Amino acid sequence: MRPTVHDIAAAAGVSLATVDRVLNKRAGVRKVTRDRVEQAIERIGYVRDVAAANLAKSRIYPFVFILPSGDNSFMRGLEAEVHAAMARGPLERMVISIVKVPAFDAEALVAALDEVRATAPAGVAVVAVESPEVIAAVNRLRADRIPVVTLVSDLAGSARDHFAGVDNVAAGRTAASLLGRFLGGRPGPIAVLAGSMLVRDHRERLDGFRAVMDEDFPGHTLLPVIEGQDDPVLTEKLVSEALAASPGTVGIYSLGAGNRGLIAALKQRKDAPPVCVIAHELTRHTRAALNEGLIDAVLNQDAGHEVRSAVRVLKAKADGAAVIGAQERIYIDIFLKDNLPFDEG
Amino acid sequence: MRPTVHDIAAAAGVSLATVDRVLNKRAGVRKVTRDRVEQAIERIGYVRDVAAANLAKSRIYPFVFILPSGDNSFMRGLEAEVHAAMARGPLERMVISIVKVPAFDAEALVAALDEVRATAPAGVAVVAVESPEVIAAVNRLRADRIPVVTLVSDLAGSARDHFAGVDNVAAGRTAASLLGRFLGGRPGPIAVLAGSMLVRDHRERLDGFRAVMDEDFPGHTLLPVIEGQDDPVLTEKLVSEALAASPGTVGIYSLGAGNRGLIAALKQRKDAPPVCVIAHELTRHTRAALNEGLIDAVLNQDAGHEVRSAVRVLKAKADGAAVIGAQERIYIDIFLKDNLPFDEG
């Protein structure tokens, strides 16, 4: 049997209450006694049974997820995953709630963070927007010893405990590598479609993409980045214009969420010479395009993984427990039409 | 507060013991009483607190992992992951042990399964070898109500509860798709290297690979499958011979674990015309070969994910709890030299 608090008490010659005070770092114990207890703990190799402790405390973990509102389909999928986590929360003594904030609005995000902080949750997950004020707000949470994980989009320079999302530089590098090899030496310029260069994720993807293109496939020139604001109509227009202006274009990297507009533009030039296309995020639109051969590969981040990972990390941090690094690394999934998963999307 | 057994007792007008008998489907309760209790449970929406139940029972979960012995790097990595799970087992009341069995040996596997069954574990994970006897042995475990999950290689036709591994047909399809596109029309035959056609995962990969090659890249002929038994020396010899016999070979698909031998063979023909190589499993050997350009892509199954998933599923099955399907799907990771993760391998 694993040693219990009783064993510590016996080994140290004190009562349970004293052991408990030492274990929970509460005041009211002489240093001598404390040392004796701590040595006993060390000696017999005690590890606390968190489940029993939670039972005794009737502890529940109130976690808050702060997500952007709006009709971005990736974010809506993310929200659905949070709802799924919410549903199975009670089984593990967790109560998850969602706070929505207008997308890309730092000011609103700061307000939400401070409001959430006032409710003293056991942990907060947030899709970050980069700004000094947001960093400060996150740091206020941390100052209150509230664990914070950034979700999908990180917040460099903040004191967040963890980032649950993919390495976007690596994603861009992968895109370049695939595109370059798929083209197999066929010369011609490459177009890049982004949502906005104001978001960190998009910038990082572009950086990674550029680096590998320059290094490994210097024969291709990159056309000026198209910023479609992730808006279908605008994107379609800009892409069509760009392709018309550079008829020799052989490849497109769509690193943002503007795939609907991109696909529409591609469909209109069915009989034109083929263009190799790499896009991000597996949605029903990109999945269909993949199957039709309009898109050649999709790089995806699994929102379900990200949410479950965020929850696990928040709980671990709340318990002061260790995190399994490898388990929490979110991989970039590469989908071709031949390895699409069956039921999602 | 969530309803407890006390609430049920009060609502049904019976004692705690009776409620417990109904909850655990034990005998000694009149049908009338039983019905009344069950209705109360339904009405107040009771869900059992598994943690508290386990505490009361001092329950521990003895799980057994049956793994192939031998010096295959992938399997050794898998074993390391099981050891990691072993180390953090006690925190969740689990005691994991490992039983090793010679690779590709159905008879030995059957003996091991029966021996393990005699110890009445709470669950068994096994890297399966396909044979009717193994299926029968697994079914004996299931007949004893012991949950079984197959790991890495599945056992079709058995009553196993779950398969913790990748979709190997899809893996083969993906390999073909990548290889075909990387070749970009350069003609020539393609060699296939396997370990043994006795394991299902290897057969499935080959099936998927063949299907896509035939359909999408009919210009390439497939050379006869080389079975290297995942043995480095034998593999190197067979591969060298095959390449010498078919000097025009443009691609190799290594679908088993014989990569060390393959890489050795590739190194000996450095100055020969380039061959596009797709292999399975990221190990330190394949990682190095990827960086050197000897291998073009590696399809990987994350052994850590598989082990953790197997453990989660076994625990859920042992508790009679639900499994989160999406969480337990093991994705096929595609690694190019540009998206290698940092610290593993």
Added chain:
DNA sequence: CTGTTAGCGCGTTCAT
């Protein structure tokens, strides 16, 4: 400062 005691939600004797 330290110890006693009564639960947390559930399972399990042992009586009745």
Added chain:
DNA sequence: ATGAACGCGCTAACAG
């Protein structure tokens, strides 16, 4: 067939 009472490992009053 049913119920009372104790214990699992831990925390939190309340005494002393």
